[in-house]
Amino acid sequence: MVGLRMRLSSTSLLLAGALAAGAAMFNCAPEASEEPPSIDSAAITGTKNHMGLRLVYDKETSRVRATLRRPLAEDEKLRLQVRRGRLSAQSQQELDCMALPEAPAEPPSTANIVVGFLTELATVYLGPFVDPSLLATVYDERWIMQHVTPKMLEELTTRGADSIVEACVVAGDEVRARVQTSIAYAWDQSDPSLVGHSLLAAGGGNIASNNPIEATNHANTMIGRPIRSMEKYAELCVDELGEIPFFPKLADGSYDTFDCRDFTTGSGLPIEGLEAAMIPQSQHDASGNDTTPAECDDTAPGSANCWKTCDHPDWRSQTCEPGPTVASARNARGTHWTLLCRSPGDSTDSLASRKATKVFNDIAMIGHNPKTGKTCFFQNKLHEGKDGGHVTHPADVERAREIWDNPKGYCGSCHSADAFIHSPWIDQAKRSDGTPIVPMMGKHHDFEVSWLSSPYSIVNREAMSNARVGDTDWAKPKQLVSAEAAACLSCHRIGDGDGIKRFPMWSVGEEGIASTQSFGNSDGTIAHRYSALGAKFESTHWMPPRLDGLTEATFPLSDYAKAVAHIKKCATNEDAHGCVWADVPGE
Template identity: 55%
Template sequence: MRLSVSAALLLIAGTAAGGAALVNCSAAEEEPALSDEEINGANNAMGLRLVYDEATGRVNATVRSRIRATDKLVLRVRRGRLSMDSQRELDCSELPEAPHLAPREDAPTKFVYQGPEVDRSLLASVYTQEWIDGNITPQMIERLSREGADAIVEACILRDGAARARLQTSLQYAWDQADPNLSSGIGERSLRPLGADAGAGEDGGEEGDGGAPRPVRAGNPIRSMEKYAELCVRELGEIPFFKKLGPGKYETFDCRDFTGSSGPIDGVEGAMIPTSVSDDNGRENTPNECNDRRVNRYNCYDKCDKPEWLFQSCEPGPTVSTAKNDKGTHWTLLCRSTQSEGEETAESLKKTKRFNDIAMIGHNPITGKTCFFQNKIFSGTDGARVTHPADLEKSRHVWDEPKGYCMGCHSAEAFIHTPWIDGAIRRDGTPIVPKMGAHADFEISWNGSPYSVVNRKAQARGRVGGGSWDMPKQIVSEEADACLSCHRIGAGQGMRRFPMWAVGEEGLDKFPSGTSGPLEPKLTNWAKRFENSHWMPPRLSGITEETWPQSKYAKAVAHIRKCAENAAAEGCLFEDIPEAP
């Protein structure tokens, strides 16, 4: 039957009182179309969430409202690899159905679906101490590639076989969802990136309006990188490498080209860290072919002029980037352990965008607050698309769960300097990595400056990441004053090597494996010359190879070595490093 326009208008007017009922009835019969973003991810329109219940050892799913009787909620927990695309590629038909639990008396409107008991092995990181120490074997790499680095929880709501909601995340994120202090995100913040040492910018760092989500709070262990990074952003300000698109959503960053996914970013500087091989007379003769290629050792050449200290390695191609935000926080992003497809040469390693080791530091020199971020080593290797660690959908494409072992080397300050990394320079000729005496925010001799890792004590209490979150003490012995008059020296693993290497001596660890190994065999003869091997003090002021042993610096290093061997030795004094209030 067709109605005239006037008749239709009369019908509408005549049913105004019952209009709402008619509209609701019509809406119930129609199948509203959902966009890709409404179906996929943590902000799905169905309100699907995944929560790990530590008490029962199960992952449960919750939804905002009761789903239809003909709908199915399916859920699975497994080991695998989370990536930029894995959520959209998830085949929901492979997941088992989760039963609906009867409502609790204290929560009658909460709709919960019971998932499986979680294998306890999934709660532990795949990155054991062997990975952390760098004792990485080809078998370990092969197993990681086969099984994946992530403990994955995934669920879908299916209607007539089609997904109405699809959510895939990490077990750690589901664990954090059980904590009411962590189950809501930070408010939106605007950010204008600044030059490396610029002043405060306009329009930056403000909290969102009253309708924004409640800020995540510190004090409890935070197990997921997404939530830990949210807290870091709250404490330190935004990370300028990543343009913000919305709550929990960011562009990616290319750490080879130093650009965001939509183009260059104001205030970001980056450079490749040079690697050279010189002859005995100092003439550079760096080969294009690798003569000692060991991927697990970040290596290409058997010797070079300035080896990388962490793994005593010589590789072409690593990069480092820096930027400062409007809260005064300095951020650095290091991409190393280069690996290219096909034949590997120095030139191919300088062009590759695959990095087996990607790490980032945010540090505010005024408050001392610091955050460390580490990728899924040999898994989250996409240097062309480095993700913001707080991105709800993309973080785990690159980043691992929070880890505390960084403080073993970064024991005195957030940023470590070596001849290797200081080879990467800004346009003004200063090092890319913020350095005292080179950049205004970092004063020489400010040994009372605060230094703390965000939420460290709570992370230590929860043994997040499976390792230690202890902050080493600093040496304060008077006998070490020749060095301490300029900078702190922290205890920990770095103290066993770095002070000695800075003056051309070998460290305490002599076994050529992992992070503990000798540096001297990796040095060219040119690098071993006194004026090249004695990187500290910055000015030798007339000290020669013959007079060095009698210098105050040599005596200070000898004392530091003694205390590194035995902290209880005579004259060895240590104090806590001041932490932020």
């Protein structure tokens, strides 16, 4: 094994879970190891283990490194591997250290590194090479738009969604330290700008250097650096937007969970200011009589759909699914956080089970501050991170992996005009005052109608885009500003991306256009999902909010219809005559 002697900041390594405060340093391997702590102690398992075992992925060499606060003793061994699998809140504690291969035995070498304020000795051992396939995302755009095939589900079940790096220090049959994390998190650990950010920020000093050999202190270091792991990206989002009310903080990097069926914390406590509800779903005939089937009549593996038709299908996946929930809360900094739990249960579940289950195959969250425009999107590991009874904070260093996928840029393709998208489906969920749970302009005081200059930006978008984090584009939001679309633009923006291909048309009873370059080749259709009531003019023409005398006969002659025709032209060809675009304010 390569023994690299590294000098690391005691502050930085403590925050990164790499060093333990007050520990003695050694210049050579001791003859015998110290007495191990209890096997159930956090001193052994996790980022705060007493040996400072920390895992780092080095992109330059394509190898994993393991950092320790002292050299291995003669009776100790480092076991280390990388693989595809399934991370969970329990998988680290259940890691079978004896089944791991020993780290590569290579001649030792030394190196010095200075990070932060003070220096302490640490030792780094080189691990295995990382196959490039482990850096590729499992969740491409087919997953997010529910174009999931049985073959995709089978592969997910067989191989798992996570690229894992895991290591243990053992002495005989005694486990001395154990860490399991994602390669994305280990990759972030190679950037000194990201290591230990939170507590250093609280103390007034941040690490800020692109060079891991000579790092210095500077403010706001995470902005402008590509961040691969959800834990670190969420840490930045909390810095920019404030805490997430769904998850009361227990300690640095540790949070309570959220139950998106009961709308409490995972420990059963109420959440101040929370508004939450199950999104209604039903089916009616043209006269308004309830014709909702007693059980599902149109199901398929991997699909959330339950009924052939319904009054208000979900726009994202064009499905009729009973049982999803949505919750919203505003924090002290004015940021609105919204959590959506959908695709409940399994395709074979009964209707009653879908409405009661705490298993949600699709869990997504948005944080948006309407004053600054700063926005963060979070998406679960679809069909994997589905424990809706214990949704974890995405910055929880030990438990985020249970639910959340690593950051992806595809959210901005639909959410291209503003953070929150509204539809007849999701706006059925109401607050206690009768307004939609999802923040809406004209309904909630800090979301104004006709404020087209309101800021909107995705946190750290440019750095994520430049590095193509998550193998996805992080496109800068653009808006249509053509005069021909003024009837619609007088109230709200129309963004580019995938949303413009469908949402404006669906708002006035038309079909969307085929999307062949993103999101699972959606054919743009939704009318086949409407019930008899849902297909009526008053239901399909959701925009404008007040029809003001317009009828099915007169609407095609209205300014709104003309505006949508222009929008559809620009959605088909953004360079078409008369299509004028501008950046959305915010960056």
